[in-house]
Amino acid sequence: MIEKLDQVFILLTNWLVGFLPAAWQHAGVVLIGVVAIIAVYPTLFALAVLLERKGLGRMQNRYGPNRVGPFGILQPVADGIKSLTKEDIVPLSADAAVHFMAPLVLVVAVFMGFAVLPMGRNMVLVDMDASLLFFFAMGASTELSVFMAGWSSRNKYSLLGAMRAVAQMISYEVPLLLSSVVIVMMTGSLSLVKVVDAQNHYTGIFPHWYVFTPWGFAGFVIFVIAAMAETNRSPFDLPESESELVAGYFTEYSGFKFALFFLGEYVGMFGISGLGATLFLGGWSAPFSFLSWVPSWIWFFSKVMLWICFFIWVRGTLPRLRQDQLMNFAWKFVLPLTLVNMFVAAVWRFMGEGLLRWLVCSAILLLVYVVMGRVGMHREHIGPRRYRYAE
């Protein structure tokens, strides 16, 4: 019974495909998988937007949406209808073709990444050798759509936002990729299915997730920072900082095209959260061995939603960085730390089992982190802050 529940989507797909002639069955499986992905993530998007508005509202000491439906839970429906019925305005001087293409390119690229994410036991659309590479290749394609949107709008704010976004995404893509290289070094494979399998073991009741190792933890922290920057989330939301750039690269978009950008941003967040959960948090495996009976897909989506909650929490807490701080942080702090982390992973690999490698690896990472942080802060003349009141 429990196993059936775990595999319920696979069984459902097989049952549905059973109605097709044998030659079409493979295509049928793929089609159902694609439709499921395209149906599930926008639904999650609606939920996440509501969660974000409610959560942020609470953090800022207000209610958030509370008019549509009980406790405002039907707000996403209202938003969807609103954006569908709004007038689609294209500026007169805009480059109409590119302006039209930009949101489409973004949404397509963002959805492609889900093809390789294992969302549960046996639940992966395409199980290929180079799935991690595929995910990053698709992520890299979104930069171009951001540029297309900003450039084609013929608006200073849009172009500034797009330039900021592209510069930021390129800068943070380097630590994002390199922090995942550590996982590849340990697993010995670029396949995300194998990454999950490698983590799906237990010592006692505790899982062998990569985040519970020194290099894994450092990689995880770097990955989270880079993921936030990559999806243009606060505190890295300079590309669309409302107080400076109106809305950045999608200032000139309205109606459903704007909704597509919004969707692309959130679905991109789900994608990168899913990847992070797969790489560092064991993917669909349970956090304790005695919880293994809970269906694997529940664990995957719980982890993704946990990431989203974390993103919302950070957005409600931290102020926005300045452009030079953003760049300095990426190139002078995160990138060296990532390189050190790769070295530490190699040390870990060749030191063999035992307590010693835990001590050595943790010590190296901690030392580098503290020294680099101190030196960097000293150079920037950042020290304890002194406040002066009514002198």
Add this chain to the structure above:
Amino acid sequence: MSLVFYVLAALTLAGGLAAVLLKNLVHCALALTLAFAGLALLYLELDAQFAGFAQILVYIGAVAILVVFAILLTRGSETPTAGGIFSHTWLAGLAIAAAVFAVLGWAVLQTAPLLPGAAPAPTVTVLQIGSALMGRYVLPLEIVALLLTAALIGAVIVAMHEKEGAK
């Protein structure tokens, strides 16, 4: 040759032609990106996963952005005001592209007889490519890495010099 091949070939050719013929430089860059994407898909159609994804990651993710930035930071970003979407110098562009293609085609045809006859296409996994890069071809890899590091440091120095001059 399957239908997929013809569709991808048409896409790539259309992108390449547009990159040569269009007037607005940013349009050209975007068309070039389309050609890159078509090439990547052609690699994938040939079961070369690594080459295909690396093509997307490097060319669409980095080179296209580089081209676009270069255009925006120089004079090319000005919008041409009048006269159709095609470049005035489309004939010259087409001629140069055709000449380059001819040279490449000639080189390929020259080497074709040297290759052994139609061997069955080997199936190379990403794992094998990785092992080969880290084993047999580790020296070229290291040399390339050194070169890239030197280029990176050089770029930083060029950028730093300018800043000092401004002070």
